[in-house]
Amino acid sequence: MVKLRQIDDYRWEIPREGKMRTRGLVFCSKEMLPSIQEDQSLQQVANVATLPGIVGPSMAMPDIHWGYGFAIGGVAAFDLTDGIVSPGGVGYDINCGVRLLRTKLRRDQVECCIEDLVNTLFSNIPSGVGSRRQDFKLTGATFKKVLKDGARWAVKDGFGEASDLAHIEAGGRIDGADPDLVSEFAMNRGKDQLGTLGSGNHFVEVGYVDEIFDAPLAAQLGLFENQITAIVHTGSRGLGHQVCEDYIKVMLKASAKYGIELPDRQLCCAPISSPEGKNYLAAMAGAANFAFANRQMITHWVRQSFEHVYQMGPRDLGLDLVYDVAHNIAKIETHTVDGTPRKLCIHRKGATRAFPPGHPEVPEAYRATGQPVLIPGDMGRYSFVLVGTQKALEETFGSTCHGAGRKMSRHMAKKAAKGRFIVKELAEKGIIVRGAGRATIDEEISEAYKDVAGVVEVVHNAGIAKKVARLKPLGVIKG
Amino acid sequence: MNSKNAAAAPRPRHRPYRQIPHTADLAWRLWGESLPKLFENAGRALSATLTDLRSLRRAEVRQVSLTSSDQEALLVDWLNHLLYLFDTDGFLGRDFEIASLNGASLTAKVTGDIFDASRHPSKTGIKAATYHHLEIVPEDEGWRATVVLDL
Numbered sequence: 001m002v003k004l005r006q007i008d009d010y011r012w013e014i015p016r017e018g019k020m021r022t023r024g025l026v027f028c029s030k031e032m033l034p035s036i037q038e039d040q041s042l043q044q045v046a047n048v049a050t051l052p053g054i055v056g057p058s059m060a061m062p063d064i065h066w067g068y069g070f071a072i073g074g075v076a077a078f079d080l081t082d083g084i085v086s087p088g089g090v091g092y093d094i095n096c097g098v099r100l101l102r103t104k105l106r107r108d109q110v111e112c113c114i115e116d117l118v119n120t121l122f123s124n125i126p127s128g129v130g131s132r133r134q135d136f137k138l139t140g141a142t143f144k145k146v147l148k149d150g151a152r153w154a155v156k157d158g159f160g161e162a163s164d165l166a167h168i169e170a171g172g173r174i175d176g177a178d179p180d181l182v183s184e185f186a187m188n189r190g191k192d193q194l195g196t197l198g199s200g201n202h203f204v205e206v207g208y209v210d211e212i213f214d215a216p217l218a219a220q221l222g223l224f225e226n227q228i229t230a231i232v233h234t235g236s237r238g239l240g241h242q243v244c245e246d247y248i249k250v251m252l253k254a255s256a257k258y259g260i261e262l263p264d265r266q267l268c269c270a271p272i273s274s275p276e277g278k279n280y281l282a283a284m285a286g287a288a289n290f291a292f293a294n295r296q297m298i299t300h301w302v303r304q305s306f307e308h309v310y311q312m313g314p315r316d317l318g319l320d321l322v323y324d325v326a327h328n329i330a331k332i333e334t335h336t337v338d339g340t341p342r343k344l345c346i347h348r349k350g351a352t353r354a355f356p357p358g359h360p361e362v363p364e365a366y367r368a369t370g371q372p373v374l375i376p377g378d379m380g381r382y383s384f385v386l387v388g389t390q391k392a393l394e395e396t397f398g399s400t401c402h403g404a405g406r407k408m409s410r411h412m413a414k415k416a417a418k419g420r421f422i423v424k425e426l427a428e429k430g431i432i433v434r435g436a437g438r439a440t441i442d443e444e445i446s447e448a449y450k451d452v453a454g455v456v457e458v459v460h461n462a463g464i465a466k467k468v469a470r471l472k473p474l475g476v477i478k479g
Numbered sequence: 480m481n482s483k484n485a486a487a488a489p490r491p492r493h494r495p496y497r498q499i500p501h502t503a504d505l506a507w508r509l510w511g512e513s514l515p516k517l518f519e520n521a522g523r524a525l526s527a528t529l530t531d532l533r534s535l536r537r538a539e540v541r542q543v544s545l546t547s548s549d550q551e552a553l554l555v556d557w558l559n560h561l562l563y564l565f566d567t568d569g570f571l572g573r574d575f576e577i578a579s580l581n582g583a584s585l586t587a588k589v590t591g592d593i594f595d596a597s598r599h600p601s602k603t604g605i606k607a608a609t610y611h612h613l614e615i616v617p618e619d620e621g622w623r624a625t626v627v628l629d630l
Contacts, residue, residue, distance in 0.1 A: 130529070
């Protein structure tokens with residue numbers, strides 16, 4: 001078992017040992033430890049610490065769980081000169097992320113028609129295994145624009161408002177995307193998947209603000225009690241999966257070429273400064289932009305669905321974007337290390353950026369509050385809105401948790417759901433759920449997840465994000 | 480494989496595929512009396528995870544030809560290629576025939592159906608087969624493989 005040394009109530013260190021180039025740093029409470037130690041996620045944190053050019057510790061957020069290669073909930077920074085970039089440190093679903101929309105509506109104004117709204121969302125947004133759009137396919141020049149410009153392309157094409165862009169991480173467009181480095185295979189997989197939710201844990205959720213922890217911050221984020229909100233959680237679909245897969249093959253060769261010793265094949269990587277590393281980052285940026293455009297288009301259909309069901313115009317609905325964050329991504333960012341600013345490649349795999357007030361990459365609207373951080377929970381409980389902090393910037397390269405984290409395998413969850421009618425159980429709790437298949441809903445039951453409140457409590461108390469509000473679901477569409 | 484029969488008859492020594500516990504994602508333990516059979520079973524496991532295998536008609540045929548860096552990578556590439564076929568035109572295999580398997584290359588004929596949500600139940604989506612804990616090892620009279628999938 002991996003050795004752990006307690007630092008304080010919320011920090012645990014994996015001491016540097018063997019081939020590790022740095023220590024591991026795990027954020028969690030004492031109560032969470034036994035479940036984290038059940039699987040191999042801590043070993044994965046230690047494995048990442050062996051990779052060349054790692055700067056600072058190999059970190060894990062409290063929602064850490066066993067991934068493939070890198071643990072999910074992992075954060076690792078690498079030096080641009082002698083460090084590496086690894087597709088496994090981003091994941092297959094490049095720029096999987098979450099966006100939160102607020103409305104001007106109160107809970108009592110929408111309760112009449114939640115079922116109608118959920119059904120409308122379900123018919124407007126293709127979801128589930130193999131979901132694709134019948135109405136349009138991306139081709140040639142347009143496809144390249146999507147990969148280059150992300151949400152900016154979507155807004156230009158009529159999906160949303162220009163003001164949306166200021167409320168998306170990186171403005172909804174990662175610079176340096178090169179569509180020519182995205183394979184034809186990847187383009188084929190993505191051509192009719194733009195504007196689709198996909199399956200698994202992806203969802204669109206309509207909910208309300210159920211509790212406010214920090215009234216001034218909530219007000220600045222435009223949130224008030226009993227306000228109706230909508231969350232979109234999805235990523236880059238088959239296109240992103242294929243980009244990851246394509247470059248894992250490249251990196252398997254590159255690791256050998258550059259003499260990088262791998263404790264697990266899935267950690268394969270290349271120096272950031274190598275052609276392989278640069279090409280991956282440019283292709284990854286394309287996939288990330290595809291994901292930004294995807295969430296932007298889905299947002300457009302969320303708005304249309306509200307307008308249709310409640311017969312209200314956009315101005316009265318006020319469905320504005322609070323923020324959109326990526327939680328599977330590698331970003332080139334400047335961070336101060338031992339007093340010196342350095343450009344680093346930050347891998348966040350199942351972790352969210354959490355920049356503090358005043359940071360230049362935080363949009364104007366949130367300069368005083370810090371960047372909004374959106375932490376979705378499971379479909380039966382609640383989600384949280386937080387903001388980034390100075391402490392996160394200093395300690396975790398401006399990163400925090402991303403969700404609840406599973407505690408049951410999908411197999412166990414299905415067993416637990418056997419003989420029950422989960423949709424009805426949730427309806428009795430006042431949550432309308434529509435899913436493309438029963439299996440996904442059964443696999444995503446609340447009990448299969450850790451209570452996200454515990455995860456959020458740890459990051460809040462450790463100071464690497466600050467709680468603002470809690471949202472409860474009213475209606476969910478699942479893939 | 481229906482559970483009633485499994486309870487009545489003695490359980491077969493090796494099931495062609497089964498899920499093994501892995502918190503975040505899904506892992507398969509695959510078995511085949513030969514390597515081609517192992518690969519065929521892997522294909523069936525994939526279709527059976529996405530939908531109900533029995534709901535697929537034998538309506539379409541796809542020829543597959545792949546070359547990888549080694550045999551284990553070939554298994555991952557085979558599964559990911561089947562996912563590619565599914566993502567691009569909805570094709571899901573029902574019958575898998577590995578025509579040749581030499582080292583790190585294979586040719587196969589896959590017979591199956593185009594996924595249609597109105598006829599085929601939507602089960603668990605798969606993003607990719609991964610190299611994590613990937614192995615193919617001889618076992619008893621055949622071969623056993625472990626593959627972890629990202630969902």
